Amino acid sequence: MDQFGARGKVLAGGTDVLSMMKQGLLAPEVLVSLKNLAELKQIYADPARGVVIGALATHNDLADSPVLQERYLSLCQTAHHMANNQVRNTGTAGGNLVNAVPSADLPPLLIALGAAVTLVSTGGSRTVKLEEFFTGPRMTVKKDNEILTEIVIPDNSFTGSTYHKFGLRRSGALAVVGVAVAVAMEGDLCRDVRIALGAVAPTPIRAFKAEEVLKNRPVTDQLLEEVGRCAAGESNPISDIRGSKEYRQDMIRVFTRRMLKKAISEGHV
């Protein structure tokens, strides 16, 4: 990638790059395929680092991964409900992040789980927290000469997590809003929580104020409603063909409440 700079593009599953090229939205001189880097397809638990997801793992690889099914079933569910089966067989986790579309489905849950990504170039490698990775629609901190090699979910105290993509159809529709939560429960007290929202701002965002509202107070339906309201207030969605700003904010309220309830009572689902 050093050699081509901005003239080159990485090709992973191609589900986005090739659609964009066909629509004339992208015209790289050189496509560099990663397909021969088989080691970047692995998903495994590393005792020192946590759960490692190779950038080239496809959405169906995530959905079918025994490690994820045991540790973060929520991530398998998220991957399983993305796109359609054909796209899930070719589209990759790394591509979904680097693409940096505000409505993408993997970023919110991975942010809620505290994931980081590894960026590698000939100059070396660096680790970036996923929540600091996105800078705007289709923009990230990744430099042209860097390749995203893996996603790491560090071991944590979360007892539950879940994601809901609220779309207009069950399949093949982009998220109107996406709500991910991860909670660390101790009895009926929530000791730690991360709420990440997709499709409601130029990048996925965390609802920091809402998180504080929930922490260390006995969980009741009223409290969850209050957290939902707070999260809605923190979001800054646009109005477009998929929904108005007001509608999106109200859906954030509803799904933040519901997802928290689900993760609190059902674990990683």
Place this chain on the structure above:
Amino acid sequence: MSMEAITDKHGVKRYLITLNVNGDSYTKVVKGNTVLVNVLRDDLDLTGTKKGCELGDCGSCTVLMDGKPVNSCLVLAVEADGREITTIEGLAQHEQLDRLQDSFVNHAAVQCGYCTPGMIMSAKALLSKNPDPTEQEVREAIAGNLCRCTGYVNIVKAVLAAAKAEGGAAR
């Protein structure tokens, strides 16, 4: 780059690829931007695989790559090098239609027919992995195959019936 490339007098690079399609091996010279569906249709005359949206939404170009359904409009031919491809033409054995094909005919699951090859390839992949799917699983498996005649009811019936018939044969 490990793949052999030939550059013509206009500076366009072409690559030598080997595809295994429906059990036969083919060696072809393709440009870097050629997509798999065009090799299948134009070079190999396997026109059963259809082109619709060409953006991965409609599923009419679905083929199996190493047994998994993919949109052949979004796979570069060079990326399919060395892989095993199955198209709709690869299902019938010795003039005998595949059980799924029979079932589509018998259940009037074919209206205009344009989505049928892709639909059957998605269903084929499902039944190979899960011989006894629920209706929900069938619907999920074909969610990436659009039928604009909206004949989904009979399509789902045809897939479920083929699964039953296959189960019966195995028992």
